[in-house]
Amino acid sequence: MTQLVDTLLDNLEKNAGAKVMEKAQAIQLLVMDVDGVHTDGGLIHGAEVAQFKRFHARDGFGMKLLRKHAIPMAFITGRTSQVVEERASEIGATICLQGIQEKGPALLQVCEEMNMAPAQTAYIGDDLIDLPAMQHVGLAIATADAHPLVAAVAHWQTSQPGGSGAVRDACELILHAQGKLRSVYADYWPCD
Numbered sequence: 001m002t003q004l005v006d007t008l009l010d011n012l013e014k015n016a017g018a019k020v021m022e023k024a025q026a027i028q029l030l031v032m033d034v035d036g037v038h039t040d041g042g043l044i045h046g047a048e049v050a051q052f053k054r055f056h057a058r059d060g061f062g063m064k065l066l067r068k069h070a071i072p073m074a075f076i077t078g079r080t081s082q083v084v085e086e087r088a089s090e091i092g093a094t095i096c097l098q099g100i101q102e103k104g105p106a107l108l109q110v111c112e113e114m115n116m117a118p119a120q121t122a123y124i125g126d127d128l129i130d131l132p133a134m135q136h137v138g139l140a141i142a143t144a145d146a147h148p149l150v151a152a153v154a155h156w157q158t159s160q161p162g163g164s165g166a167v168r169d170a171c172e173l174i175l176h177a178q179g180k181l182r183s184v185y186a187d188y189w190p191c192d
Contacts, residue, residue: 005185012176020156023139024177028120030066031110031133032167033103034077034084036126037143040163053083056164062171063091069180074110076100078129104132111136124170125150126162141170 013021035041038059044052063073074095075088081098088096095113100106103125111118122139123130126146134140134153142154145161158169175181 016156021177023155024174026120027122027139027174029072029114029116030122031074032124033130034075035079036162037124051081051083058165059167060091062168065184066171067092076103076106107133107136
C-alpha cells in the first residue's frame with residue numbers, strides 16, 4: 001500500500017509541477033464558485049420554484065479534510081439558492097456570497113473579512129465570470145472542463161470536471177503541498 005500512496009503523491013506532484021506546489025503550500029483559504037465547480041453546471045427548471053443541485057460526496061469529503069486541517073473555505077456564486085446556503089453550512093464554509101456578478105471585488109472582500117492576503121488564497125472556477133477573482137489569488141484553479149480562457153489563466157487544472165471531484169482534486173493538492181496528505185491517507189489505510 002505504501003508504494004501505491006507514493007505513486008499517487010508522485011503523480012500529483014508531477015502533474016502540478018514545482019511552481020504550483022510552492023503556491024499551494026502557501027494557501028490558507030479556499031474560495032470556490034458553485035455552479036460548474038461543485039456541480040456539473042446543469043440547472044433543472046420546471047413549473048415549481050424549487051431548485052435542485054447535485055453535489056459529489058468526494059468533494060464534500062475533501063472539504064471536510066481541509067476543515068480538519070484548519071483551512072477555511074468560502075463560496076462566491078453568481079446564482080442565489082437556499083440549496084447553496086445549506087451546502088455551505090453543511091461543509092463548514094465560513095462565508096457564502098450569492099448573487100455575485102462581480103467576483104473580483106467579492107474575492108477581495110472575503111479576503112479582508114477573513115484577514116487573509118489574496119496570495120494566501122486559492123480560487124476554483126470554471127467560467128468567464130470567475131476570471132476577475134482568479135486574477136487576484138495566489139493559486140488559481142480551473143476545473144477539467146473549464147472554459148478555455150479560464151484554463152489558460154489558471155495556475156493548475158483539476159483532473160476531474162466540475163461536480164465530479166474537481167473540488168476534491170484541489171483539496172488534495174493543497175494538503176499534499178503542505179505535507180499533510182500522506183497522514184490523511186494513513187488515517188484511513190495505515191501505510192507500512
